[in-house]
Amino acid sequence: MACLSSYCWNPFHSAVNHGEADLSAAMQRTLLRKSMRRLAVSSRKHSSSPFCSTTTSPSALKKSLVPDHTLSTNDVQRRQPASKPSVKDLFSLEERTIVVTGAGRGLGITLASAVLDAGGDVVCLDVLSQPSEAEWAGITKVGEVTGRNATYHKCDITKEEDVQATLADVASQAEKRNKPIRGLISCAGIQQMVDAIDYPTDGFRRILDVNVTGSFLVAKHTARLMRDAKNSGSIVFIASMSGQIANRGIHCSAYNTSKAAVQQMSRSLSVEWGRYGIRVNSLSPGYIRTAMTDQLLAEKPEIEKLWMAGALLGRLGSVEDFKAPAVYLLADGASI
Ligand SMILES: NC(=O)c1ccc[n+]([C@@H]2O[C@H](COP(=O)([O-])OP(=O)(O)OC[C@H]3O[C@@H](n4cnc5c(N)ncnc54)[C@H](O)[C@@H]3O)[C@@H](O)[C@H]2O)c1
Numbered sequence: 306m307a308c309l310s311s312y313c314w315n316p317f318h319s320a321v322n323h324g325e326a327d328l329s330a331a332m333q334r335t336l337l338r339k340s341m342r343r344l345a346v347s348s349r350k351h352s353s354s355p356f357c358s359t360t361t362s363p364s365a366l367k368k369s370l371v372p373d374h375t376l377s378t379n380d381v382q383r384r385q386p387a388s389k390p391s392v393k394d395l396f397s398l399e400e401r402t403i404v405v406t407g408a409g410r411g412l413g414i415t416l417a418s419a420v421l422d423a424g425g426d427v428v429c430l431d432v433l434s435q436p437s438e439a440e441w442a443g444i445t446k447v448g449e450v451t452g453r454n455a456t457y458h459k460c461d462i463t464k465e466e467d468v469q470a471t472l473a474d475v476a477s478q479a480e481k482r483n484k485p486i487r488g489l490i491s492c493a494g495i496q497q498m499v500d501a502i503d504y505p506t507d508g509f510r511r512i513l514d515v516n517v518t519g520s521f522l523v524a525k526h527t528a529r530l531m532r533d534a535k536n537s538g539s540i541v542f543i544a545s546m547s548g549q550i551a552n553r554g555i556h557c558s559a560y561n562t563s564k565a566a567v568q569q570m571s572r573s574l575s576v577e578w579g580r581y582g583i584r585v586n587s588l589s590p591g592y593i594r595t596a597m598t599d600q601l602l603a604e605k606p607e608i609e610k611l612w613m614a615g616a617l618l619g620r621l622g623s624v625e626d627f628k629a630p631a632v633y634l635l636a637d638g639a640s641i
Contacts, residue, residue: 395638398425401538402454402479402486403635404472406462406523407493409433411595412543412624414440416490417455419628421447423636426454426484428475430523431493432461454482462493462519469526476530487538488635489527491520494543494563496597498604501558509559516563521570528574528583537582539635543627544568544587553615554608555601564589586634593622 403420407413409431420427421444429436436444436457448455456478460471476486495515497508524540531538547557548564568587575585592598592612598621602609612621633639 390637392638396423396632396636398423398488398632398636400424400484401488402426402428402475402482402484403488403490404428404430404475404486404523404527405490405492406430406460406520407491407543408436408457410437410440411492411597412590412593412627413490413492414444415624416492416627416631418444418447419632420490420635421451421453421455422628423632424453425488425635426479426482427456428479428486429455429457430460430462430471431457432459434459454484462523463514465522465526468522472523472526472530476534480534485534485536486527486530487536489524489538489540490543490631490635491523491540492543493519493523494597496557496560496601498555498557498601499559500556504559512559512563513566516560517566517570520567524570524574524585528578528581531583532578532581537640539584539586539639540571540574540578541631541634542567542571542585542587544571544589546589546591548589554611555605584634584640586639588627588630588634590627591622592616593624593626595624 408429544567545564547561548568571587
């Protein structure tokens with residue numbers, strides 16, 4: 306299985322962090338070899354005797370170093386792919402439904418259209434009453450041509466009862482179409498630029514409520530549906546580079562804090578839910594032109610120059626940049 310626990314993707318600096326959620330047998334062997342080498346070096350460093358490292362037998366070391374979550378040989382064999390799928394199949398989202406939050410506009414609605422393009426049905430959730438007209442017209446057209454299903458539901462991700470009821474409803478519709486829910490893109494989020502020294506407590510709490518607790522609630526109830534139906538699946542959190550760095554030129558302490566929490570939530574859930582066949586990853590975009598950044602630029606136009614100075618590809622990110630990584634993480638190709 307793929308072990309991407311946090312996936313940092315942006316045109317400024319694209320780095321890939323490998324988590325430790327699901328280790329293949331080969332990776333376990335590599336980890337074991339590295340750990341044994343490290344232990345041998347450290348025992349040489351800390352020992353007054355140059356022969357000290359030879360006193361621990363390799364088998365004893367091996368025993369003490371095998372991680373708790375090591376799979377048995379049977380498990381590893383059972384998890385090998387039975388056939389060799391084509392690359393097209395590896396990126397296909399056919400025969401499944403994917404939930405996308407924040408899909409009323411911006412990045413969310415673009416990723417919803419990517420799900421449809423990749424063969425999946427899509428359920429769009431957003432607190433807005435209506436999705437963005439032009440983008441939704443495009444989604445409807447693709448749906449009509451391909452026979453794939455796209456629905457839009459008003460849902461506030463911070464209200465657990467709403468989330469649970471909406472997901473239960475869309476899951477039962479998806480089952481009837483024989484396209485069960487097998488994935489989530491958690492994209493809903495809010496941003497606010499306020500100096501930390503003056504940050505109103507309510508405002509700080511609101512950011513954490515939507516970006517962290519709301520994202521968690523949707524992930525929890527989607528994972529429950531997949532677990533109960535015994536379906537494997539994939540959850541992709543849209544975090545941000547702001548979870549790892551503090552942005553120059555804008556003061557967004559609550560947002561940055563919330564995105565670091567999303568990245569860590571992704572790692573934690575991947576460790577817990579791998580046992581249900583549910584993979585969990587996060588994508589961390591840099592600056593993208595959307596309504597969210599338009600608002601920041603309207604408040605502080607001078608920061609665009611600063612952002613562009615750090616844009617290695619000479620442009621800000623575009624929502625289109627995230628279609629391929631999101632589809633990849635949702636599709637079976639990410640877990641071979
Ligand atoms: N634009 C960027 O530069 C950038 C960079 C890194 C990460 N991100 C992240 O990408 C995601 C999408 O951002 P965007 O740029 O498309 O912004 P956006 O404001 O256009 O979209 C966010 C969507 O989330 C929805 N939303 C907000 N609160 C909600 C709630 N309580 N329940 C349901 N839906 C809610 C909004 O209505 C909106 O449609 C966010 O999580 C954001 O933090 C954006």
